[in-house]
Amino acid sequence: MTTLDPARLAEGLLEQTGGFARAVAGADAGAQVPTCPEWRLADLVRHLGQAHRWAAEQVRKGEPVPVPDPRTAVPVPPGEWAAWLRAGADELTEAIAQTGPDTEVWTILGRGPAVAWLRRMLNETSIHHYDAAVTTGAGFEIADDLAADAVTEAFELISAPGVYAINPALAELRGQGETLALRPDGMEGWLATRTPGGVRWARGDHEADVVMSGPVREIMLVLSRRVPPSAGTVRLHGDAALLDHLLARMAF
Structure with missing residues (x-):
């Protein structure tokens, strides 16, 4: 069970998504990600944006949906990365708010509260923020909590x-x-x-x-x-x- 309340999780998701977007701004889309060597930077961006939308869909449906593959997705132009990433994070936080954080849905560990997806995606985003920062030489920050x-x-x-x-x-x-x-x-x-x-x-x-x-x-x-x-x-x-x-x- 999360140690942070839904408001802080939502705030944290936007913090880390924004940091990720700043880390990849103006960077080479074809740069290899050292910490995920099978991916290029564009793959990492698509993965994160897809993950937020995938989680939002599962919250809305309450049931599992297929995991998207970033390498087969329609490319997002680098100039649109920041807005696209923010839209995905917003979609997830809105889905949680509309469904209710305590509403039972499918999670990777079985049935659980919808807020589990907000937490899972926040932590996924934090780690990939680091991946992006290492790739582009940007700074990485995360609050202690x-x-x-x-x-x-x-x-x-x-x-x-x-x-x-x-x-x-x-x-x-x-x-x-x-x-x-x-x-x-x-x-x-x-x-x-x-x-x-x-x-x-x-x-x-x-x-x-x-x-x-x-x-x-x-x-x-x-x-x-x-x-x-x-x-x-x-x-x-x-x-x-x-x-x-x-x-x-x-x-x-």
């Missing part, structure tokens, strides 16, 4: 009941009590424990087999496999191999 909720959602996703049916590879996160602690600067942290039944997690500051500390933004980027933990943006103590194992298998 948004980055922290992205970390929480990541743990919720990999520990959800029935998640192995969606992503069988996550079963490799099961273990015998190995622990990872995340300690963001100036904020409450997280503890993840590998159990025979899967990952279990809780908020709080704890000792663990491996501890990662630093700015919450950087912790979010490491967990999303955008920045390696060895890049110097976070501080590690303990079993680095355990962290590597977790990161290699956390993709959702």
Whole structure:
């Protein structure tokens, strides 16, 4: 369940969509995205704009709809990127408002509140904002509360009941009590424990087999496999191999 209210999620979605649009403004549409090497910048733009509209359609229908492929979509001229991206974000926030954030709809984890799509798309947008910024050399900013909720959602996703049916590879996160602690600067942290039944997690500051500390933004980027933990943006103590194992298998 989201730690942020629908108004803040909607505000955050517009913040991150706007940052993404500024990062790609005037850039080469054919530039390869280093963090998504199978995509060009135009693919990334189309993916994000399509994702917002796809989520909005699912909120309105309450049922799953086919996932769009950005590589087969009608190209959007670069000069129209900003307006097109904003229109997609607006469409999603309006769909949530009209349907009601607590209305039950289909989500990637089964039936759940419509606001789950707002949260999922905010976090998707935040990570792709970083992808765009790395591609074009633009700056990347995200508020601490948004980055922290992205970390929480990541743990919720990999520990959800029935998640192995969606992503069988996550079963490799099961273990015998190995622990990872995340300690963001100036904020409450997280503890993840590998159990025979899967990952279990809780908020709080704890000792663990491996501890990662630093700015919450950087912790979010490491967990999303955008920045390696060895890049110097976070501080590690303990079993680095355990962290590597977790990161290699956390993709959702």
